[in-house]
Amino acid sequence: MTAHVDLNMARTLAKSSAVSVELLPLVARFSLRAGTSEQAALSKALGLALPTKIGQCARKNKLEVLCLGPDEWSILAPEDQAVKITDACEAIYAKAPHSLTEVSDREIAVQITGVKATDLMTIGCPRDLDLLPVGEARRTIFDGVSAVLWRDGADEYRLDLWRSFAPHVISLLETGCTELAAE
Amino acid sequence: MLLVHCPYCDETLPELEFTYGGEAHIARPENPADKTDDEWRDFLFIRTNVKGPHFERWRHAHGCGRFFNAVRDTVSDRFLTTYKADAPRPDLAVLLADASMKEPSK
Amino acid sequence: MTTFRVPGRGRVLHNRPVSFTFDGMTYQGLEGDTVASALIANGVQLMGRSFKYHRPRGPMAAGSEEPNALIGTRRGKGRFEPNTRATVQEIWNGLETNSQNKYPSLKFDVGAINDRAYMLFSAGFYYKTFMWPRSFWDKYYEPFIRAAAGLGVSPSEPDPDNYASRYLHTDVLIIGAGPAGLASARAAATAGLRVTLVDENSEPGGTLLSEPQAQIDGKPAWDWLSAELDALTDLGVRIMTRTTAIGYYHQNMIALCQKLADHQEKPAEGAPRERMWRVRAKQVILAQGALEKPLVFDGNDRPGVMLAGSAQTYLNRYGVRVGNKAVIVTSHDSAWYAAFDLASAGTQIEAIVDTRPTPNADLIKEAAARGITVLPGHTATGTSGRLRIKSVRVNKVENGKVLTARNISCDSLLICGGWTPTLHLFSHTKGSLKWDDESQTFLPDRITEECQIAGAGRGLWGIASALNDGAVMGAAAATALGKSATAQTVTVTDDRPGTGESHTELPTDLDPGKARAFVDYQNDVTAKDLRLAVREGMRSIEHVKRYTTNGMATDQGKMSNINGLNIAADALGKKQPEVGLTTFRPPYTPTSFGAFAGYHKGEHFEVTRKTPIDSWAEENGAVFEPVSLWRRAWYFPKDGEDMDAAVRRECRETRKSLGMFDASTLGKIEVVGPDAVEFMNRMYTNPWTKLAPGRTRYGLLLGDDGFIRDDGVIGRLSDDRFHITTTTGGAARVLNMMEDYLQTEWPDLKVWLTSTTEQWSTIALNGPNARNLIEPFVEGLDISDAAFPHMSIAECTFAGFPARLFRVSFTGELGFEINVPARHGRALWEKLFDAGQKYDICTYGTETMHVLRAEKGFIIVGQDTDGTVTPYDAGAGWAIGKNKPDFVGMRALNRPDLTAEGRKQLVGLLTEDGTSKLEEGAQIVLDPNQPIPMKMVGHVTSSYHSDAAGRPIALALVEGGHGKTGDTVYIPMPDRTIKATITGTTFYDPEGARLKL
Numbered sequence A: 001m002t003a004h005v006d007l008n009m010a011r012t013l014a015k016s017s018a019v020s021v022e023l024l025p026l027v028a029r030f031s032l033r034a035g036t037s038e039q040a041a042l043s044k045a046l047g048l049a050l051p052t053k054i055g056q057c058a059r060k061n062k063l064e065v066l067c068l069g070p071d072e073w074s075i076l077a078p079e080d081q082a083v084k085i086t087d088a089c090e091a092i093y094a095k096a097p098h099s100l101t102e103v104s105d106r107e108i109a110v111q112i113t114g115v116k117a118t119d120l121m122t123i124g125c126p127r128d129l130d131l132l133p134v135g136e137a138r139r140t141i142f143d144g145v146s147a148v149l150w151r152d153g154a155d156e157y158r159l160d161l162w163r164s165f166a167p168h169v170i171s172l173l174e175t176g177c178t179e180l181a182a183e
Numbered sequence B: 001m002l003l004v005h006c007p008y009c010d011e012t013l014p015e016l017e018f019t020y021g022g023e024a025h026i027a028r029p030e031n032p033a034d035k036t037d038d039e040w041r042d043f044l045f046i047r048t049n050v051k052g053p054h055f056e057r058w059r060h061a062h063g064c065g066r067f068f069n070a071v072r073d074t075v076s077d078r079f080l081t082t083y084k085a086d087a088p089r090p091d092l093a094v095l096l097a098d099a100s101m102k103e104p105s106k
Numbered sequence C: 001m002t003t004f005r006v007p008g009r010g011r012v013l014h015n016r017p018v019s020f021t022f023d024g025m026t027y028q029g030l031e032g033d034t035v036a037s038a039l040i041a042n043g044v045q046l047m048g049r050s051f052k053y054h055r056p057r058g059p060m061a062a063g064s065e066e067p068n069a070l071i072g073t074r075r076g077k078g079r080f081e082p083n084t085r086a087t088v089q090e091i092w093n094g095l096e097t098n099s100q101n102k103y104p105s106l107k108f109d110v111g112a113i114n115d116r117a118y119m120l121f122s123a124g125f126y127y128k129t130f131m132w133p134r135s136f137w138d139k140y141y142e143p144f145i146r147a148a149a150g151l152g153v154s155p156s157e158p159d160p161d162n163y164a165s166r167y168l169h170t171d172v173l174i175i176g177a178g179p180a181g182l183a184s185a186r187a188a189a190t191a192g193l194r195v196t197l198v199d200e201n202s203e204p205g206g207t208l209l210s211e212p213q214a215q216i217d218g219k220p221a222w223d224w225l226s227a228e229l230d231a232l233t234d235l236g237v238r239i240m241t242r243t244t245a246i247g248y249y250h251q252n253m254i255a256l257c258q259k260l261a262d263h264q265e266k267p268a269e270g271a272p273r274e275r276m277w278r279v280r281a282k283q284v285i286l287a288q289g290a291l292e293k294p295l296v297f298d299g300n301d302r303p304g305v306m307l308a309g310s311a312q313t314y315l316n317r318y319g320v321r322v323g324n325k326a327v328i329v330t331s332h333d334s335a336w337y338a339a340f341d342l343a344s345a346g347t348q349i350e351a352i353v354d355t356r357p358t359p360n361a362d363l364i365k366e367a368a369a370r371g372i373t374v375l376p377g378h379t380a381t382g383t384s385g386r387l388r389i390k391s392v393r394v395n396k397v398e399n400g401k402v403l404t405a406r407n408i409s410c411d412s413l414l415i416c417g418g419w420t421p422t423l424h425l426f427s428h429t430k431g432s433l434k435w436d437d438e439s440q441t442f443l444p445d446r447i448t449e450e451c452q453i454a455g456a457g458r459g460l461w462g463i464a465s466a467l468n469d470g471a472v473m474g475a476a477a478a479t480a481l482g483k484s485a486t487a488q489t490v491t492v493t494d495d496r497p498g499t500g501e502s503h504t505e506l507p508t509d510l511d512p513g514k515a516r517a518f519v520d521y522q523n524d525v526t527a528k529d530l531r532l533a534v535r536e537g538m539r540s541i542e543h544v545k546r547y548t549t550n551g552m553a554t555d556q557g558k559m560s561n562i563n564g565l566n567i568a569a570d571a572l573g574k575k576q577p578e579v580g581l582t583t584f585r586p587p588y589t590p591t592s593f594g595a596f597a598g599y600h601k602g603e604h605f606e607v608t609r610k611t612p613i614d615s616w617a618e619e620n621g622a623v624f625e626p627v628s629l630w631r632r633a634w635y636f637p638k639d640g641e642d643m644d645a646a647v648r649r650e651c652r653e654t655r656k657s658l659g660m661f662d663a664s665t666l667g668k669i670e671v672v673g674p675d676a677v678e679f680m681n682r683m684y685t686n687p688w689t690k691l692a693p694g695r696t697r698y699g700l701l702l703g704d705d706g707f708i709r710d711d712g713v714i715g716r717l718s719d720d721r722f723h724i725t726t727t728t729g730g731a732a733r734v735l736n737m738m739e740d741y742l743q744t745e746w747p748d749l750k751v752w753l754t755s756t757t758e759q760w761s762t763i764a765l766n767g768p769n770a771r772n773l774i775e776p777f778v779e780g781l782d783i784s785d786a787a788f789p790h791m792s793i794a795e796c797t798f799a800g801f802p803a804r805l806f807r808v809s810f811t812g813e814l815g816f817e818i819n820v821p822a823r824h825g826r827a828l829w830e831k832l833f834d835a836g837q838k839y840d841i842c843t844y845g846t847e848t849m850h851v852l853r854a855e856k857g858f859i860i861v862g863q864d865t866d867g868t869v870t871p872y873d874a875g876a877g878w879a880i881g882k883n884k885p886d887f888v889g890m891r892a893l894n895r896p897d898l899t900a901e902g903r904k905q906l907v908g909l910l911t912e913d914g915t916s917k918l919e920e921g922a923q924i925v926l927d928p929n930q931p932i933p934m935k936m937v938g939h940v941t942s943s944y945h946s947d948a949a950g951r952p953i954a955l956a957l958v959e960g961g962h963g964k965t966g967d968t969v970y971i972p973m974p975d976r977t978i979k980a981t982i983t984g985t986t987f988y989d990p991e992g993a994r995l996k997l
Ligand SMILES: [Zn+2]
Pocket: B006, B007, B008, B009, B010, B060, B063, B064, B065, B066
């Protein structure tokens, strides 16, 4: 059984000469679902154009919007912007119906950086990471666990994980961190 | 482990991201109450169980989440094509001709 | 006393001695040696006993194809591994190794009696010997087979090592770093591709390591090799040694097992022992070379008999002469070179015996120049020597007649029956093979993957052809990937191309029925066994294989398959392609379970999901149980309580005052959109239109086949927003099913689903004091019974946290479920626990939850239902909206078999003695005196001791059960038959008075 991990406290989880693994602070998260005809109104309400290609991100004023599916976006924002986002979307609901559901507590984020960050990702991610451009993200699978994998830099990744799966994945990343340093 | 092309993501990706969804092009009847017992039985249980090219459903469960359709040869385990859920059923003859062009070198 | 080491020769480090043990004796070897090369250097050839006959055996080969020299290795506590090939295991200071299949010692083994009784162990003995009498099975045959079966001894301690795994994507994966593989890598990497080059050996080079005499582009082979490896590294080629491609799967997925630790005295801290690579390559090049075949004749297995090419490898790569006096018996040119190399190194070559009447004239000339006796057109008919060969018996063959024998004394017999392309991985892809008459072997034919075969794998012989073909195939792979590439040609001098002939058993003047001419060394299968199998009616090569076990050992017949095929074909009077080849399957070489498991052992055995309250439960002594991927608190024992006692107390305290339960694992789905209510009406059996915001309802979900799939309490938060709860195990399945209907059947509905299972941490409070406890924490909401009745939902602030509060009960007591954002789950739990002390709050786990719900007759989907239970069967017909036009499963409920008489229906069961607790899963019969097999009419689905009822209670599915209330049924158990009465399913507070507090 994996050891207990406090997911509320941002901190360094593991660090070696090869790579470091950080638990990031919690942010406001929303799942936005809407049909094609509502996208323009929602873009206006949020103040940034919703990306329409799966995996693409739009960023503005600390707002990060990722297209996860043809009718699905993930919105990340500083916690103090949560109410603003809810209100803006609610205001247009009647003429542009959609689903905005808060999932701030559903997920936590882990950041992986270092010269062997990509190698560390390959212990759990079956995708060809050479095909994931910097600045984009994909929902994929990591050691059997659904996760959103962000590529923030050549050697910088972020994994959004559902809370209950996090201890398993974090423990695996810690193991990999030690293993890579021993190479 | 197969590689599956998701027609929504337009990427060819590891099978681990996908789940299988049974035979394709079996629409749920509009008015189930109008169907006879035998018709409903067929809708529920009767499948073609093809040896060869099989029209089937997959879901990009650990990706974009979409259900889509595929034609896969159940003998070779090779995909002939994948297409969006609302796209028409492709012509098998055309697919087979395409596939034989793409076979690895002799 | 290393009399067989050739100073200065080979790639071993002569100034770096290494000591290790074999069967308790300490030996000196050199860095770079394998156990086999080091033992041979010490004059030791006897390394094991054979599997069936316990015949003394030495190494036949110098690589992973070795069938005989299997040893146990020990690398410290828990690190014992049986069946390691001595020819692969590298030595290091302190390595402990042992021979196998012997008692009491390798030199004197009582099991060798089997060799005398070999008639008993002929083909098919498994099927013949142990047939009768039947009563002998348990006492004699099975114990005997178990004792005899298997090679080596299983490790007895847990494996303390770590194993790793990675995914790798590459443009071109080249398997085999011999000349063909190296040249392929150069061509593909020069074209700018990502190239991965792997080899199972400790260093790349393949044949070049055994043939240093060759000159490539004017450079000695080893100089060329080291320059070429540098060049490849500069080009970014990932070169992996000690890495075996064990399996080739669909769409160029290749599994590689990389050995990282076994060759080291002190592996790096934190480093895994082995790593499994799951590689996806756009192009694969198989450059695995070829394996030498033995010749089949009586006594071809004595220690000291070895493949000629392997002897050449021992000499040139390891600097070890395999003997002082050697005889060569061959049907192929290649063995002559082994003779010449050994002669140059000081081994006396007593004779080169060639089965061909007129071998290559240049070779004969070279032999003559060296003064070596050449015996063309000869056969080998026997050997002598007990623990090591002493002589070989050879005869001239003229016009098919075997003439008088002569014995030649020797301490080494080097044999060669030609070469077999290594196509095991190609065979994994279902690529087809074609018999090639000229080379008497199978060559690749139809290729089914994006793959090329280079060099000896497609029958090309010699270093020059391997290098040049490798370059062509590397360029072909690059071209296939849209790169322009050219194949560089190299010139090789002192190359050793050659030809040969293939044989069945060699002709003999002795009784072939008495010959111990081995085909499969590891499984002790002789030529006679194969012929017997055909005589006894086996026609398919697959049957011959299974009847004789030829090729079924851990080496998968790397040496034996073609010889076996030749003999079987001869016995059948057919040509080889008509008989066909058996299928090779992964793994290419035996692979540890650890490598397959990778990280998935111990705490990583599988994903374990934990709730935000899990850590509190652990700190407070909870016992956990797995529920789907979750681990959940099962019960909270106090002061030495066992499970029964703890559960009784938890049940009692909850009903008496207050119990608290972590319900965070409940699946939650947020349904939002203008069509939310329409969607709910279509998905669930219940009517939703009239459910007002702020109210909840028990929802029942069916499949379109009419069977119960899931259930849960569903709250309406607003006109367009529902909060669904599902079962713990059903959450992902239910969401998938709903998405399926939404995406593919009703894409026109404006409604969207979001999983919020993990957004909320859910705490259930049950018991008469539930409201008393929570009232002070609730802000902005009146939770009195009048304002907030049973089955209500509201958003509020709870203990300062934003919350969704349900009034709901799964226990029959006054109950609330508080949902707060997951990060606050534990904090809230602790607040409630502290405040609850004045009500003697008790924390309870899943077991108490199960008992309390069973007392009320609430079903657990998946326990009281099994995928064939309709709402009517479960007594939940009341949950069906009678006026709805359609919902998933509605049409099926009218199907004849779902309305038929005699369906299994959910009932209560009370044992007549009032004390016997039934076993869940136990079968139910109506008449205990009927003859066996009895007619079973149902089974027990849930059974508990009920503190509230003061007796055991049970739920069961019984044929026509709803019409049998009051009837007596019987539950036969191994020791007795239990009598029980069918009842209703509610055992406690049938009026539901306790909910209304
Ligand atoms: Zn997709």
